[in-house]
Every structure is written in C-alpha cells, then in structure tokens.
Amino acid sequence: MAGTGVLASLGLGAAEERLYLHLLGTRAADPYHLALQLRLRVPAVTAALAALAGHGLVRAQGDGAWSALAPDVALEELLERRESELRRARTRLGELTRAYRQGREDPRGDGPAEVVCGRRSIAELWRTLQSRTRTQMRVLDRPPYVRRSDADTELALLARGVRARVVYHAGVLREAGRLEQIHAFAAAGEQARVHTELPLKLALLDERWALLPVSAGTELTSVLLVRPSTLLEALAGLFELYWAQAVRLPSPGGEGGGQVGGGGEGEAERQRRLLALLAAGLTDESIARQLGVSTRTVQRWVRELMDRFGARTRFQAGIQAARAELL
Template sequence: MLEALGLDSALESVYRGLLQYPDAGVDDLCALLGIGEAEVRSSLDRLVDMDLLQSSRECPGMLRAVSPAVGLELILRRQEADLLRRQEELARSKEAVARAVAEFAELRPNTDVDGAERLVGMDAIQSRLEQLARDLDHDCLAIMPGGAQSQASLDASRPLDKEALHRGVQLLTVYQDSARNDPSTLAYARWMSELGGQVRTSPVVPPRMLIFDRTTAVVPINPANTRLGALCTSAPGIVASLVALFEQTWETAVPLGAERRNDSREDTDGLTATERQLLKLLASGMTDEAAGKRLGVSLRTVRRLMAALMERLDATSRFEAGLKAAQKGWL
C-alpha cells in the first residue's frame, strides 16, 4: 500500500506492528509477523533512517513509532524536495545540451556559405539523417535505386522511419521494381506500408535522394561512386528541381500492393516493362553492366533477359535483335 513512499511489504509490516504493539521487541515482531530476525533488524534500521522510528523519551534505549500523520507527511515532503531538485537538474542539463549542440554545429566541417554540406563517411551521413528525421514536420520523399537494399541500410532506417510515422509524418518512397524480388527489401517496404507509409516501384528510377519537408535534400555527390559521400543542401532552386523529379517518378510508379501491369504481365506487344526498358537502355549504347545498374538487377539477369528477347525475335546477334525490335515498334 505504501510502496509509492518507499516502504516495501516487509518494512510496512514492521512499521504497522510497532504502531499496534509499541512495546514489542525484535523477538516479538518476528513471532507476530512471521519473518526472520535479520529482516526485522534491517527494517528497523531503515525505519530509523526514514524518521519513522525515533528514540523513546520514556524508555531510553528503546524506539517508538512516529505517527503516520507526521512520519508519512515528512516522507512526502522529502520526495517533493527531491523531485524539485531533479527537475532543476534536468532544466540545467537541457540548457547545457542546447549550448553544446549550438557549439558543435559551429564545428561541423565542409559547410559552405551556400548552405550545402558535404558528408563524408557513413557515420557522418547517418548522423545528419538522424537530425533531419528528428526535425521532420510534414513529409519525407525518398527514391531508392538499385533494387535490393543492404541489410545495414534497412537496419539504420528502421528506427528513424518508425519514429517519424508514429508522429504522423508522411513517408513516400519509390523503389525499383527489382526490389520486389528481394525478400528483405520487400519485407521492409511492406512493414512501412503497414505503419502508414506509401511505397511505389518503377522499372527505372533517378539516383538516390531524400527530401525532408521539401526544404532540405540529401543526394550522393557522385551516384557512380558513393564513397565520395553525400551532399546535404537547402538551396531552394536545387530542392525544387529534386521535388519535381520525385513527383514525376511517383506519378508513373505503381503502388507496392498493386501488380505492375507491364512488369509481371506482358503488354499488348508481348513485352514486360523491364524488358522494354532494357531494350531502350541497350539501344542507347549502354553496356550490360550499366543497364543492369539502372534497372537494379544483376549482370546475369540482364544477359538472361536479352537472350530470351533474341530468341523471341529470332535474332542471331544483338544488332539484328535491335533492328527487329525497332521494326516491331518496341523501341
């Protein structure tokens, strides 16, 4: 009953016993309460420390139980004073943290006068993303190329996405169609959808980008070499262009829960969306490897798809396949 005041069951039993039997000794309390001598003596010491037991003026060397009206009120006052002290310490800590954050912000390297910040290394990128995610108010727009996402990337994103969704932030994400073939990425996308996020896929997507509240964007410095780091910018012109690119991609993408009409099933020309995009990429002069990166599929998958297309076109070379594809209007 009195646990909120710091009195556990044994302590409360000894206190009640002394209130009811003021002259009871240690042996008497053991017999009355059915607890051991060590526990009784320990409880008596703690009651003295809490000022619920005081020395008797009538019987020197004996202890008397202080009335609950006085003793428990004293405990409450102590708790209130302790709470006030901790609140004051918390307020001082918050002030110290605010000052430290301001000081550390001034120390952040590679920030230029145009508001663009170069982030080098995964730790620097993750730290900046954590800060941006924490400050989100409305939405986060994301394009995730490459099909399958690394487990490390998914693990790092999960707590940020979960916290943002719980705050009512709208998350819109576009993956490549090939992400549907990766169990881990697909499971993550479905998890986001269940929490209220919106996920779509497209055969070909622009380079990776994250746009926070349509005011700040994080993009790779060089999509072909992610080791060079990322660029975080709030330049209105750049961010507006990236938002427009995202919206165009979003409009042509297909919701995760829907079946892509031109991907898993053939269109009227007998092509899937991935096959059509592959033909266009190869016809533009891309190598198999480069086309695979754009589609988010492996080199082996590109060659398998191309071999199947050549067989359907009854072509003995890729050049002949290109001619026949153009004649059929596939390009």
Template sequence: MSSDGLAAQLIRLGVGETAARTYLQMLESAPVTAEGLVCREDDAETVRLALEELADAGLAVPSGVDGAEFLPANPSEALTALTTRRQAELHDARLAVQTAYRVFRRAHSGMPNAQDLFEVVTGDAIIPRLRQLATTVRHQVRRLDSPPYFTGGRRNLLEEEQLRRGITYRCVYSGASFGNPGYLAENILPCLRAGEQARLLPELPVKLTLFDDRAATIALTIREADRNQSIVVVRPCSLFSALEGLFETSWAAALPLDRQGRMAEQPIRPIERQLLILLAAGLKDDEIAASLGVSRRTLFRYLETLMDRAGVSSRFQLGVFAAHNGWL
C-alpha cells in the same frame, strides 16, 4: 515490486540512496523517528539530511505532537514533481553537451556556422554514416532514389524492419532505378510489399534522403557520379526546407506504383472529376458545393478522399497530380 527495485526507481528519479532506503523503512514501519533511524544508519547527520531530502521532495511529512515522527506522504504529486525535475535536468544536460560540442567545433573550424549545418562524407565513410542516420529514424523517411547505389543495390533489410515497426517510407524512383540490373526484384519490390509508398518519375535532379525532420543527405545522380564519390549531410536550415519542398513537388508530380511495382490504377468517379474541374476553375468552396448539390461537409470529405488517394497534403498538389494522371 521488491524493496530493492522500488529503491532503484526512486534513485532513478533523483532521490538519494539513503533517502530512498529511509522512505522504504517508513513504508514498512511508519511512523519512524530520527532516533530510530540512527540505530539503523549509525549516522545522525546522514539521517537528518535524508529526512530533509524526503520532506523537500514531498515524500515524507512530520507527525506527532512535537513533529518528531515522520510518515510517508502520498507519492502522486511528489513523484510528478520529481519526474518533472528529472526531465528538466536531462534537458539542461542535453543543452550543456550540445553547447560544449558547438564550442569544440568552433575551436577547430574556421567556418563554425557551416560546420554546424553541413557535413561532407566521402569514400569508405559513406556507408557507415548513411546507416547511422537510418537507424536513428523515429517517424519517416522521404527519398528521391536514383543510381548509383553506395550499397550496391542490395536488399534493404533495415527499411523492411522499420516499415514493420510503423516507420513511414515515401520514395520517388527514377526511371534509371528500374533499369539497374536486379534492383527492382531485390530491393524495390520487397520494400513495396513491406509497406513502402512509392512513385516514379523519368528523371530526378539529385539523390536525396530526408531522415525525419533532422537531417538530409544529397548525392549526385548517375550522370555525375563518376566525378564525385561523396554525400552532403544537411541539418535543419533554409536549404533543408528547400529540399523538403523539392521532394514534395516531385512526389506530387510522380506516378504511383502498386506493390508489384506497376503504375497504380486510380479510378475516379464522375462527381469527383467534376469537383476537380470546378476546383481548377477557381470556384470557392460554397460555389463548388452548390454546383455539385452537396453540403460543405460532403465536399470536404470528397477532397480528403482524393488527397489521400493521391498521397498529397494540399489542394495545389492535388491539382498537379490530377492533371498529371488524367483525372481532369
């Protein structure tokens, strides 16, 4: 790395410009003295402050009999401290901006708490707001999908690109989604082939999308859409938690789809069916393992395999799925 590049990195970590240059000079011709540095900087006070800054940051140490010379210190611990300090400063700055924004919202709203948690978006503002939420996703999107579609049901290129980058999409489609002309071929199937996990329910109560754990959008289904062209953005709160529960319950009850949009076959072995029957009967793990003639470890492996296949995260959801899909 060039000296200019190294100086820029030090400055990015919070080291002053003069102190960064001084540290580079130490690396080139250590030990250095304040008098020697003054000849280059032509400002004794500036040099003194730079040396103090480097010493405080752990990047320079005095040497020589009288301590008038300075050497560059091993940067490992110092850089760790600088990085930690910088992260703390960024955290404080983020909090300050968020606090200032909340003060602004309270000053311009009679319902500050509601304004912080809910946002109603209508008309032409809907599509840009949905796209803004989607483009900032980092981990996963969970969706209850039903017409009408604000984007007209066109191919979702953003989702396909995010799936290729490793973002998880789990979608439950309503029967009306498949009845929407062209939506299966132009939207659903390309997303399935890109890696979307999908399931099907005959009807859905709402149109819902959960963006990571930070925001959800709710819209009306096709039955009520002609009465209200709007979405509600919900931020983390008790309602957000309820919406997560609604999605997970719908997901557990829905029928899996394969990459061609068909009901996915779910073969199950006799021992796995017996395990589910014993589980549904309320037996304890040790009793189930004894009845099956397997160890607890093997029992847990069977359970993990079944839950992965069903796409659920709890035994209760597995039981619902098994009953709904004829595994019992």
C-alpha cells in the same frame, strides 16, 4: 547503483527506493531497526536516509526514528523539480548544438552543412536521424548504398505515424526481392513512386535535415548533412519536382483498372504490376523476373497493352496507363 522500480526514473538508487517503499508501510523506524529489517548495513541505511531527505521524501523524528512523507505530496514536488531540470537541459542542448556546429563548419562554406565520412558513421547517422524523425521522411532512392535496407527501422518509423514518400530509381526494382520489400513498406503506409532518372540519392527528414552523397560513384563513403538553410529548401523543392514526375507504384492486391487477356483478381494484380514496371522503364527480361513468367509472355502482354493504348513504345504505354489512372 541505480534503482530499477517506479522511482528509478526520478534518480533514486536501488537502496534508497527500497528503503522509501519500506517506510511507506510503517509509521517510523530508526536506522538500526531498518538495517535489520532490510538486511542492510547501518551506514548504508544512514546514507540512503540522507539522500531521501534531500529529495524531500522522508523526515527525521525527534527520537532518532525516520518516517516517509505522503507520496502524493513528496513525489509531486520531486517530479516538478525533475521536469524543471529537463527543461533547463533542453535549453542547454540548443547551446551545445550551436557550439558543435560552429566547431565543424568549413569557414569557406556558406551554409550549415557537415561532411560525415566512413560507412559505419554514415549508417549510425542514418539510423539516428530516422529515430528522431517526427512528421515526414522524403527519399530519392538510388544506389550507392552503405548497407542493405534496414526494413525494421523504416517499419518502426511508419508505425509511429511518420509520413514516408519515396521515389525509387527504376534500376532499384531490378534487384532481387526489392519490389516485394517496397510493397511491404507500402502496406505499412509508405507512398512509393518510380522514376527512370534520378540525379542523386537524397533523404529529407522533417524540415530539419537532409542527407546526400558528397560525390557520385559506386560506393557511398561520405555524405553531406544539411540543416535548415536555403540549401535544405532547394533540396526539398528538388524532391517535390521528381515526386510530381514519378509514376505511382501500387501495392499488390489493390483496386485497379481493366485487365489484359483474362479476368479474375490475380489477373488484375498482375496487370497493375506490369504497368508499374513498364512505366518505370524496366526491360522485358527484368519484368519477367519480377513477375515470375517468361520473357516471351511479357512481350505478348506488352503488345496487348500497346495496342490497347495506341502507344508506339512500351514506356509510352506505361505512362499512358498512369495518366489514365490505371496505376
């Protein structure tokens, strides 16, 4: 039975930990009296004493009694042994990983890549990779999806200080509630941009993994897991290209440019959202749903923006606003 207290992390069982803590408060005791005091069977006490002696935490006296060694000495030595074991295990982990990869590589393939199939397996892999990400996550976000976005997972990742940059396909913003969710991520530290054309769905985690669909379609049933290779470098370059082309999506309430048709902080916020949605290529109807106004109101606002920037199209007005750093 595993210990539950301070010594459990060092591999001591519950009985061993209880016995050692008891011996710290007494000079010495024999197994019989220890069994009475702790309400344990004598064989259980004898076995626990032998285990503690193996860890160098107790020693036998000449009269059959046992005493605890000073914890600042005994536990320090035990900690060093455990740390040494962990270092050896980490070295062994690399060997096991190489064996795992070699057993799954396609002999006809050129790089270290693995195909993962099944919606549940993909979802578990994505959660695992996110939990192991340490420095940065880069994503080209577009359908298809395995499941609804796990907001808690990304927020936890951002809370750890991981830098997240995401380029959203314009169509994502048309989904109910997604813009508000993206703003929540942005408030937690995510850098969000929007692009009207994304060639594929892609996630890059640190410089260690990339995840992308095996084939295009409306359902995500298999993905390619790519490890460090020229392919991984090429995918990272592809992300940076679309990141540079995308339009920044501001979180609501930040500082921004001038206003259209009125004043006040609420008006400025509305204009920034309108400009971002225009630059993302959304239709008037989609923008109206996002902003909670009528389509006719959106059309009036768009005409005012086009006149302001001398733009011939609504999309051009959004791009010019971005270049003028109003987004």
